[in-house]
Amino acid sequence: MNSLGDLERRIMDVLWSTGSWLTVRDVLNQMSDRDLAYTTVMTVMNRLVRKDFLLRERTEDGRTWRYRPAAGREAYVAELMLSALSETGDRIAALGHFARSVTAEEAEALREALPQDRTRERP
Amino acid sequence: MTYAVHHLVTLALAWAAGAVMARSRWSVRAPRTGVLIWQAVALTAIMSLVGVALAVGLSPYRLGVVPALARFAADGWAGSLPAGMSAGHLLAVGAGVGLAGWLLAAFGLTCRALAGLRRRQRTLLRLVARPDPGAHEALVVEHPAVAAYCVPGRQATIVLSTGTLGLLHADELAAVLAHERAHVKERHDLALLPFTVLERAFPWIPAVRLMRRQVAALVEMRADDRAARAHGRTSLSSALRRFRASDRLPSPAGTLGGAEGDIDARLDRLTTPTRTSLPLRTLLLSTALTVASTPLSLFLLPM
Structure with a gap:
C-alpha cells in the first residue's frame, strides 16, 4: 500500500471518528504525524472530495473549507x-x-x- | 463453397467436443488441461461460426476469407462488386461481420465493467481495509461475513474478512491464501475472461452459460491443487468444510446459484485424488489445438 493511499485512509479515519465538519487544520491537528505538511493533507483531502468520499463547504467566515465524509x-x-x-x-x-x-x-x-x-x- | 463446408465441420467438431467435455469427469482430475481445451472449443466455435457466414457470403471470390474480405472491401469502396454477388451473399457477409462486431463490443464492454468493479474495490480497500497483522500479504476488512477473494490484476490484492480470520485455523488460512495466490499468479481472471465475454454476448444460450460455469469451477480446482500441494489436502478441505458449514447468501432469482455443489465437487476430488496420465492429457490437448487451428488456417489460406 503506497503512502499516499495510507494517508487517505488515515484522513478518512479522523473524519469518520469525529462525525462533524472539520477543516484541514483540524484534521492535521488530530493526526499524530507531526511531519505532515498542511498542503499535503489539503491536496489529499481535495482529491477525496473529487472522488466523492468527502463533502466540503465554506466555513461561516467564508474563507476556508470544512469537510465531512459523504457516507459512513x-x-x-x-x-x-x-x-x-x-x-x-x-x-x-x-x-x-x-x-x-x-x-x-x-x-x-x-x-x-x-x-x-x-x-x-x-x- | 468448400471453405463453408470446412467451417461447418469444425463447428460441429467444436460442438461435439464441448458436449463431451460437459459430460466427462476427467477434466476434474486435470483442471488446467480442461481449461485449455474449453478455450480451444470456444475459439473454434466462434471462428467457424464467423467463418461459415463469411465463406458463404464471399464464395463468388473463390479466395480464403481474409483475402476475399479485403477484395470485397476494395470492390465495395469502388462500387463494383462481382456479378456473382447476390443479395443473399451480401446478407451472409453482413451476418459474419455483424457477429464479429457483436463479439468485439461484448469484449470491450466486459473489460470495462470488470475494470470498473476492480478499480472501485481497490479504492474502497485503500480506505477501509488494513494490512493483515499476521503479515500474510493480505488486506483485512472488518466484517463478520465470511469472504476470501482476490482483486486480480498486475497489482493483485488478496482480501480477507475478519469473519474468515475468526473461522479458520492457521493451517487452513495458509491453504486459503495459497489458493488465492494461485489465482493471482496464473492469472485465472484472464483464463475466465473469454467465457465471461461470450456469456455477455449470448446470454440467451444455455450452453454458453454452462461453459462459463465449468471453466470457473475448473479454475477453482486448479487453485485448490496448488494450495493442496503447498499446505496439504487436509488443511484445504477442512477450510472448505468450514466455509460450507456457515450459512450462505441465498442466491437471488435468475442466477445460477449452486456454489454449494461446486464446493462438494472440490471436496470430493481432494479426498479421493487421482490424476489423468500425462500421455492422455497430451493427446487431448493436441487434438484440441488441432481443431482450434483449423478454422484459423481456413481464414488465411488462399484457395
Missing part, C-alpha cells in the same frame, strides 16, 4: 462485501474467490447499510 465507513464496507459476496454476472467474474458465506441477517444488514447512505441527502 460501514456503507463502504457493505459495498465492498456485497460485491465480494455477490454470485451474479460481472461481479463474480471481477474477483477470484476462495468461497463465500454469509448469514441471512448479515446479508440483510449489508443491503440496508448500502442504500441508506447512498441516498442520504447532502447538506
Whole structure:
C-alpha cells in the first residue's frame, strides 16, 4: 500500500471518528504525524472530495473549507462485501474467490447499510 | 463453397467436443488441461461460426476469407462488386461481420465493467481495509461475513474478512491464501475472461452459460491443487468444510446459484485424488489445438 493511499485512509479515519465538519487544520491537528505538511493533507483531502468520499463547504467566515465524509465507513464496507459476496454476472467474474458465506441477517444488514447512505441527502 | 463446408465441420467438431467435455469427469482430475481445451472449443466455435457466414457470403471470390474480405472491401469502396454477388451473399457477409462486431463490443464492454468493479474495490480497500497483522500479504476488512477473494490484476490484492480470520485455523488460512495466490499468479481472471465475454454476448444460450460455469469451477480446482500441494489436502478441505458449514447468501432469482455443489465437487476430488496420465492429457490437448487451428488456417489460406 503506497503512502499516499495510507494517508487517505488515515484522513478518512479522523473524519469518520469525529462525525462533524472539520477543516484541514483540524484534521492535521488530530493526526499524530507531526511531519505532515498542511498542503499535503489539503491536496489529499481535495482529491477525496473529487472522488466523492468527502463533502466540503465554506466555513461561516467564508474563507476556508470544512469537510465531512459523504457516507459512513460501514456503507463502504457493505459495498465492498456485497460485491465480494455477490454470485451474479460481472461481479463474480471481477474477483477470484476462495468461497463465500454469509448469514441471512448479515446479508440483510449489508443491503440496508448500502442504500441508506447512498441516498442520504447532502447538506 | 468448400471453405463453408470446412467451417461447418469444425463447428460441429467444436460442438461435439464441448458436449463431451460437459459430460466427462476427467477434466476434474486435470483442471488446467480442461481449461485449455474449453478455450480451444470456444475459439473454434466462434471462428467457424464467423467463418461459415463469411465463406458463404464471399464464395463468388473463390479466395480464403481474409483475402476475399479485403477484395470485397476494395470492390465495395469502388462500387463494383462481382456479378456473382447476390443479395443473399451480401446478407451472409453482413451476418459474419455483424457477429464479429457483436463479439468485439461484448469484449470491450466486459473489460470495462470488470475494470470498473476492480478499480472501485481497490479504492474502497485503500480506505477501509488494513494490512493483515499476521503479515500474510493480505488486506483485512472488518466484517463478520465470511469472504476470501482476490482483486486480480498486475497489482493483485488478496482480501480477507475478519469473519474468515475468526473461522479458520492457521493451517487452513495458509491453504486459503495459497489458493488465492494461485489465482493471482496464473492469472485465472484472464483464463475466465473469454467465457465471461461470450456469456455477455449470448446470454440467451444455455450452453454458453454452462461453459462459463465449468471453466470457473475448473479454475477453482486448479487453485485448490496448488494450495493442496503447498499446505496439504487436509488443511484445504477442512477450510472448505468450514466455509460450507456457515450459512450462505441465498442466491437471488435468475442466477445460477449452486456454489454449494461446486464446493462438494472440490471436496470430493481432494479426498479421493487421482490424476489423468500425462500421455492422455497430451493427446487431448493436441487434438484440441488441432481443431482450434483449423478454422484459423481456413481464414488465411488462399484457395
